[in-house]
Amino acid sequence: MTQTIEELFQENKVPKFRLKQLQHAIYKDLITDYDEISTFPQWLKDKIKEAKIPLTTMELIESHRSGNTVKFVLKTHDGHFIESVLIEHKDERKTVCVSCQVFCAVGCKFCATGANQYRRNLTTEEIVEQVLFVSRYLKHQEVRVTNVVYMGMGEPFLTYKPVSESLLMLNSPDYFNIGARHIVVSTSGIVPRIYDYAEIGIQAKLAISLHAPNQKLRSEMMPISDRYPLDDLMKACDYFVEKTGKRISYEYVLIGNVNDQIEHARELVELLIDRKAHVNLLVYNPHEFADYKMPMEKDVIAFRNYLKTRGIEVTIRKSMGDDISGACGQLSGKQLDKKKNKAVFAQREFFDGDLEIKDKSKSPAKA
Numbered sequence: 001m002t003q004t005i006e007e008l009f010q011e012n013k014v015p016k017f018r019l020k021q022l023q024h025a026i027y028k029d030l031i032t033d034y035d036e037i038s039t040f041p042q043w044l045k046d047k048i049k050e051a052k053i054p055l056t057t058m059e060l061i062e063s064h065r066s067g068n069t070v071k072f073v074l075k076t077h078d079g080h081f082i083e084s085v086l087i088e089h090k091d092e093r094k095t096v097c098v099s100c101q102v103f104c105a106v107g108c109k110f111c112a113t114g115a116n117q118y119r120r121n122l123t124t125e126e127i128v129e130q131v132l133f134v135s136r137y138l139k140h141q142e143v144r145v146t147n148v149v150y151m152g153m154g155e156p157f158l159t160y161k162p163v164s165e166s167l168l169m170l171n172s173p174d175y176f177n178i179g180a181r182h183i184v185v186s187t188s189g190i191v192p193r194i195y196d197y198a199e200i201g202i203q204a205k206l207a208i209s210l211h212a213p214n215q216k217l218r219s220e221m222m223p224i225s226d227r228y229p230l231d232d233l234m235k236a237c238d239y240f241v242e243k244t245g246k247r248i249s250y251e252y253v254l255i256g257n258v259n260d261q262i263e264h265a266r267e268l269v270e271l272l273i274d275r276k277a278h279v280n281l282l283v284y285n286p287h288e289f290a291d292y293k294m295p296m297e298k299d300v301i302a303f304r305n306y307l308k309t310r311g312i313e314v315t316i317r318k319s320m321g322d323d324i325s326g327a328c329g330q331l332s333g334k335q336l337d338k339k340k341n342k343a344v345f346a347q348r349e350f351f352d353g354d355l356e357i358k359d360k361s362k363s364p365a366k367a
Ligand code: SAH
Pocket: 104, 108, 110, 111, 112, 150, 151, 152, 153, 154, 155, 156, 186, 187, 188, 208, 209, 251, 253, 282, 283, 284, 285, 286, 287, 325, 326, 327, 328, 329, 330
C-alpha cells in the first residue's frame, strides 16, 4: 500500500508546519502537481513524488458542460463512479452539488439514484475532494466555489459523520471558507439526525425532501416514511427551526397525477402555513427506472399559485442554474449517457422562463 503523506513526513523528520503549507497549497493554491508547491524544498517534492503519493484519493474521469451546468464524473480508489455538479448561476454564485454515498439505500420510488443498489458511504475526504475538483476547474476563471448543496447521490443523514465533518471543513478558513449559510444539506427525513444537525454549531441550512402532504401518499412515494412518519418528521423540523432560527426549505417534486393536484396543494398549505417554510417545487425528471410522468405545465403553475396566494413562500426550480435537485435526482453514477442527459436538460428548458407572469397552459411537457 502507498505510504501516507504523514508517514513520509515522519520518516523524514519533516517539521509539522510543512503539513500546513501542503494544506494551503492543495486547498488555496489549488495545485495539481507537487512541483507547484512554492514553499517546499525540491528534495521534499522529489521524495513525495518518489513515494507516488497521490494528491487526491479520487480521479477526475470527465467533465461535461451543458449550458450553465457542468457534471463531473469522478472515480474512487476502489473503482466506483460518482457525480458532482457545478451550477454557474447568472449572478456570482458557483454552486456545487455533492454526492455523499455511492447510490442510495432509501429507495424513493421516483429517484434514479435510489433505484440502483447502494454500495458504500463516501469518506469525508471524498466529499471534500468533489469541491476541490470543481475549484480547480474554476481556477482559470479566478473564481471560487461559493455554495455547496448536499443534493447529489445518497442520503446525507445516513452517513452523518463524514457529512458533518466535510461540512465543517468546507466552512473552515483553512480549507474552502464557504459561508455556512451557503451550505445546504437535503434529507429524505432521517429524523434523529435532524436533531443532531440542529446542534452542529454553524449556520448551515436544511432542506427536507417532503414530496407529499400526507403520510399515506408520502409512504407510497418514499418508503422511509414508514420508518420516520410525517408527524415525527415535522416535529423534528419544528425543533430545528426553534433551535437555529433558520427557515427550512421543503422540496416537493411534482409528479403528473400523483401529488400535483389542487387537493395536494391544499393539504400542503395546511401542513406548512404555521411553519417557517419555503417550498421548492421541482418538476419530476423522467428516467428509465420509474413509470411516473412529468406534470402538466398548467398544473405546476396552478399548484404554485395556490401556495403563493395563501402566503406560502414558493419557488419553482426553473432556470438551468437553479435546477439542480432535478438533475441530482437523475444521478446514477455512470459515465454520462447522452439519452439521459437529454431528459434532464429538456426539463430545464421547459422551465427556463418567467413563470411568475406567464400561464400559457401549454400541453404536457415531453421528456
Ligand atoms: N437524498 C437526499 C439528497 C438528494 S437531493 C434527499 O433525498 O433529500 C436530490 C433531490 O432531488 C431530492 O429532493 C430528491 O427527492 C429529488 N429527486 C429525486 N428524484 C427526482 C426526479 N426523478 N425528479 C426530480 N427530483 C428528484
